[in-house]
Amino acid sequence: MKALKAFGQFWYEFIIGDDWKIAAAVVIGVALTVVGLKAKILNDGALAVVAALLIAVLFSVSLIIDIRPKR
Amino acid sequence: MSAATWGLLVATFFACFVETVEATTIVMAVGFTRSWRSAMVGTASALVVLAIVTAAFGFALTRWLPESVLQLVIGGLLLIFGLQWLRKAILRSSGRKAIHDEEKIYQSGVDAARAVGSAQSGLDMFSFMVAFKGVFLEGMEVVFIVITFGLNAKDIPVAVVGAAIGVVAVLLIAVIARRPLAMIPENLLKYGVGLLLASFGTFWVIEGTGLFRAGRGSVAWPGNDLSILGLIVMWFLLTRVFIAVLGKPDTQPAQVRESETVERTAS
Numbered sequence: 327m328k329a330l331k332a333f334g335q336f337w338y339e340f341i342i343g344d345d346w347k348i349a350a351a352v353v354i355g356v357a358l359t360v361v362g363l364k365a366k367i368l369n370d371g372a373l374a375v376v377a378a379l380l381i382a383v384l385f386s387v388s389l390i391i392d393i394r395p396k397r
Numbered sequence: 398m399s400a401a402t403w404g405l406l407v408a409t410f411f412a413c414f415v416e417t418v419e420a421t422t423i424v425m426a427v428g429f430t431r432s433w434r435s436a437m438v439g440t441a442s443a444l445v446v447l448a449i450v451t452a453a454f455g456f457a458l459t460r461w462l463p464e465s466v467l468q469l470v471i472g473g474l475l476l477i478f479g480l481q482w483l484r485k486a487i488l489r490s491s492g493r494k495a496i497h498d499e500e501k502i503y504q505s506g507v508d509a510a511r512a513v514g515s516a517q518s519g520l521d522m523f524s525f526m527v528a529f530k531g532v533f534l535e536g537m538e539v540v541f542i543v544i545t546f547g548l549n550a551k552d553i554p555v556a557v558v559g560a561a562i563g564v565v566a567v568l569l570i571a572v573i574a575r576r577p578l579a580m581i582p583e584n585l586l587k588y589g590v591g592l593l594l595a596s597f598g599t600f601w602v603i604e605g606t607g608l609f610r611a612g613r614g615s616v617a618w619p620g621n622d623l624s625i626l627g628l629i630v631m632w633f634l635l636t637r638v639f640i641a642v643l644g645k646p647d648t649q650p651a652q653v654r655e656s657e658t659v660e661r662t663a664s
Contacts, residue, residue, distance in 0.1 A: 340537060341474060343481045352476050356469070356602060360609045363616070371619035377603045378628060382635055385480050389639060392484070393493060 347391060351384035405550045408593045409559030410566075412542045415586045416535040417567040423531030425571065426506025427524040435521035439528030447536040455544050455553070465608035465615050471545040472601025478538070479598050482591030483636050489584055491643035539564075542594070549601060592636070596628035 342349050359377040362368060368376060428436040458467060488494035510523065539560055547556030600618065607615040618624040 340534075341477065343477070345481060345484060348480045348484060349477050352473055352480070352602070356473060356606060359603060359606045363606055363610055370617040374603050374616055374618045374624070377606070378599050378631065381476070381599055382631060385483075386635065386639075389484055389487065392488070393491075393643065 345388070345392070347388035348385070351388045352381065355381035355384050402550075402552060402555055405546055405552060405555050406559040408590070408597070409543055409546055409556045410563045411586055412590045412594070413539045413560040413563030414567055415583055415590060416539045417564045418583055420532045420535035421567055421571045422503050423506055424528045426503050427510050427527045430507050430510040432521040432524045435524035436528040438520060439525040440532045442525075443529045443532035443536060446533060447540055450537070451540045451544065454540070455548075458544065458548060463608075463613070465605050465613050467548065467605070468601045468615060469605025469608055471549065472598050472603070472605050474541070474598070475545055475594050476598030476602050478541075479591050479594030479596070479632075482587050483595055483632065486584065486588040486591055487636055487639045487643065490640040493643070546597070549597070588636075592629055592632050595632045596625055599628050599632075600625050 355377065358380060359373070362373055362377065424436050424440055462470075485494060506527070510527070543556045543560045544553070547553035550556070604615040604618065607613060620627075
């Protein structure tokens with residue numbers, strides 16, 4: 327059990343690191359891109375550009391949450 | 398050599414260079430303080446395990462996973478790594494996070510090594526474990542970067558050469574300097590590598606979302622590989638805007654819910 331926990335902890339640290347919000351931003355960005363892909367509103371090129379901008383916005387939001395003034 | 402091949406070589410060189418600096422600092426701390434022999438055995442053991450993991454991981458990835466799955470998973474992980482590094486670069490530039498300092502990491506390693514008493518005769522388990530863990534953790538990131546960049550560029554040998562040059566360069570500097578590698582502009586290098594990881598990661602993860610449509614064909618970027626340059630510019634401008642807006646506060650660095658120790662220096 328201890329070894330399993332250590333194994334899970336290693337992969338959590340390796341992949342998620344010390345800010346889970348970054349991983350969440352990437353997952354949300356990818357999920358919304360898939361929704362856009364399924365909706366077939368945009369062609370491939372436009373979808374790729376919009377998706378990249380969306381990921382940049384989500385990253386910005388995760389960073390703003392970190393640096394906002396604490397009460 | 399084509400521009401893409403040079404790009405691959407440079408990206409893997411710098412990524413491995415910065416990771417090797419961190420691993421070398423940890424090994425030097427226990428080596429100088431306790432037992433070089435045990436630290437070297439720990440390092441060699443970690444390298445053997447890494448070689449096995451690399452072979453298994455690389456084989457599984459190339460044999461069993463279709464291209465769009467590779468792009469999605471690998472691109473997603475690279476993007477997470479890259480954005481973590483960019484976040485840290487922004488926080489460090491604005492004084493919200495302490496600058497990564499090999500001198501401090503080395504000293505905390507030395508303090509920890511001294512705190513557990515004198516080295517045992519024979520194999521010193523403390524030195525062995527600290528060296529093993531440090532090299533394995535940093536090495537895993539190197540392995541991941543080499544495999545992912547190499548697979549996507551369909552040129553693993555060039556990725557391996559870039560990584561090997563990076564490792565050898567750091568080891569040469571360490572042997573010549575015989576002290577912590579604080580003279581290397583690690584924070585700047587990490588910022589550059591973060592830009593590359595985030596840009597390539599964005600490119601591949603969006604390509605890989607094609608997995609979810611009929612036919613499972615990758616999403617095509619306008620201009621194909623050239624759009625990676627546009628992505629580098631996008632992430633560079635975004636980080637510069639954050640750094641400029643945040644500025645440098647007058648007060649001491651406020652830590653952002655994390656601490657860096659010699660145990661976990663993969664940052």
